[in-house]
Each structure stands twice: as C-alpha cells, then as structure tokens.
Amino acid sequence: MQCPECGGTHIRKNGKKKGKQNHICVACGRQFIDRYEPQRGYPDDVKRNCLRQYVNGTGFRAIERITGVHHTTIITWVKQVGELLPDAYAPGRC
Ligand SMILES: [Zn+2]
Structure with missing residues (x-):
C-alpha cells in the first residue's frame, strides 16, 4: 500500500467508505x-x-532491448490487441 500523492508507505486505516476500506497517508494526509x-x-x-x-x-x-520491456509482456500486448484487430496483427510469429 502506497500513497498516490506522495508515494509514502506510512498508511493508516481511516474507516470505510461505501463498503471499501478508506486509508489516510500519515505523511501528507491524502x-x-x-x-x-x-x-x-x-x-x-x-x-x-x-x-x-x-x-x-x-x-x-529487439523491442525488449530497445524499450526494456520484457518480450513476454510485449507478446501479451500483441495478443490483446490482436483480439481487437485480427487483420492488422499476427501474434504467434515469435
Ligand atoms: Zn502521502
């Protein structure tokens, strides 16, 4: 759990809102x-x-070398996009 505002990890529980646990950041009060x-x-x-x-x-x-994104992550993305655009992409040519 991390504060979305300051990235701090000193978080306290702050009751519930609409059934969801509410938290408060001790550092910034967010x-x-x-x-x-x-x-x-x-x-x-x-x-x-x-x-x-x-x-x-x-x-x-090659994309992994250029961008630093692991190639299996890229393959996952290609498959996701490939489901949306089956004609434009050809997943599985790995
Ligand atoms: Zn904070």
Whole structure:
C-alpha cells in the first residue's frame, strides 16, 4: 500500500467508505481507498511504442532491448490487441 500523492508507505486505516476500506497517508494526509494501489505494468505510451515497433517488423527481443520491456509482456500486448484487430496483427510469429 502506497500513497498516490506522495508515494509514502506510512498508511493508516481511516474507516470505510461505501463498503471499501478508506486509508489516510500519515505523511501528507491524502485519503484514498483500496483501489489506489501502486500502478502495475507499463503506461499506455510505452505499450503503444512497443506495438508500433512490432507492427513495423521489429522482433520481440529487439523491442525488449530497445524499450526494456520484457518480450513476454510485449507478446501479451500483441495478443490483446490482436483480439481487437485480427487483420492488422499476427501474434504467434515469435
Ligand atoms: Zn502521502
């Protein structure tokens, strides 16, 4: 659990809101509920950048070298996007 405002980890429980546990950051006083977990995964622009390189014919491992994103993560993204755009993408050419 991390404060979305200051990133502090000194968090206290602060009652419940609409059935969800409310928390308060001791450092800055920011209140937030459970779903404010630290962001997992990569931002959208990183994802788009990787997918664009993939579409341009760059291999997964080359993209990994360029962007630092693990190639299995990129394959997952390609498969996700491939389900939306089956004609434009060809997942599985790994
Ligand atoms: Zn804070």
